[in-house]
Amino acid sequence: MIKLIASDLDGTLLNADSEVSPANAQAIRDAQAAGIEFIVATGRNLPQAQPRLSRHGLKPAFITINGALVYNEAGQVKVHIPLAHDLLFSVLDEIDRAGFYCELVIPDGVVSNSYAHRLADMKRALRRYHQNLSDDELTAQAEKRIQYLFTKYVDDYREYVTPDTEILKAVVFADGGQAALAPLKQQLEAQGGLAITSSGENNLEINAKDAQKGPALAAYAALKKITMDSVMAIGDNLNDESMIRMAKYGVAMANAVPQIKQLAWHVTATNVEDGVAQAIHHAIALNQQEKGGERNAVLY
Incomplete structure (x- = not known):
């Protein structure tokens, strides 16, 4: 059962105009309504990332600066790893x-x-x-x-x-x-x-060294009592590699670099084709089928 979805921003959740599309925003709301938590995982800092979600009324948790600062939904810092x-x-x-x-x-x-x-x-x-x-x-x-x-x-x-x-x-x-x-x-x-x-x-x-998206995502999931077997991570580039590796359901964008595609459990559409929305709805469908005893049909 997927309980947490993490998505990169640039080249992933954001479109060509560097914005979250209406379809992606609605998919995040659909995930939340289905009991799946959503977290952004980005190389940007919070002031650069947060407005793109808040414009749609969304207030997720944020892994920022590749894992150097992690905030919960209330904006409280949960991980803090500066460069010495x-x-x-x-x-x-x-x-x-x-x-x-x-x-x-x-x-x-x-x-x-x-x-x-x-x-x-x-x-x-x-x-x-x-x-x-x-x-x-x-x-x-x-x-x-x-x-x-x-x-x-x-x-x-x-x-x-x-x-x-x-x-x-x-x-x-x-x-x-x-x-x-x-x-x-x-x-x-x-x-x-x-x-x-x-x-x-x-x-x-x-x-x-410890400021990476994968370990930050694992630490945040642990705070929520969620194992990485219940996590989907979506990304397109090399700073997403650690979370793609660590999440059971690693998803690469169609526009991802080859190394990320090779690691991924699934490849979705591009960032300009609302690939994140498609991945989220795939997760919702997987959960629904698992509840109905059809898990293997989705996984394999």
Whole structure:
């Protein structure tokens, strides 16, 4: 019996306009009405993620920043795993040596040392779904998006970080994609103590080792007295891998990277085809058939 469904946001629950579609929102309500709890699991922080659900009157729990901060439905923090400053500084050293731009994620926003780079990366993300827009139109959309995201601009990350500063994640961007980022990833993995994933072809996301979606989802499920045999996890990219592996019902989007599809128990439609809604309704049907003694027909 599926009792908890976790869904990634970007490339999964969100459509090409970076919004939750009416069909996906209704499916979440359908799940809740059927006694299935829903939780968002995202690399974003809460201020970036929550409005997309609240616009539909939805107030789920949130795994944010890849598991560094987890909130229950009431907004109370249940998991809190920042990056230790010594690890952060060694990460920044490696990024500087590699010559890449990076951003730091804090509980309520992002810290950047370059508006130009931030704009370029936003445009790159938008281009994935808006290939017909001109460069000027894309720039206008990217500038609008950035205005709604809290960003603190600083000259030097090391000067910004004081003993009281809390950094939850570092994100590295590269035009050359994962091939260009591979040597840096190898160097960072050799340091130990880090969880290094990706939410897109052109980035690396760096958290503390224990700040991963899978362990965070398992910890949240345990608080609810739910085992991972009763959990469905839906995602599309490498920062979803740990929860896809750990949940019995791992679901990949049709637009997911091959590695996630290979892990998945089931592949649903794309994020622009309301694939999450389809997966949720599949879960509801599985539960209904299990109650009627037809579990094997759904599973196999």
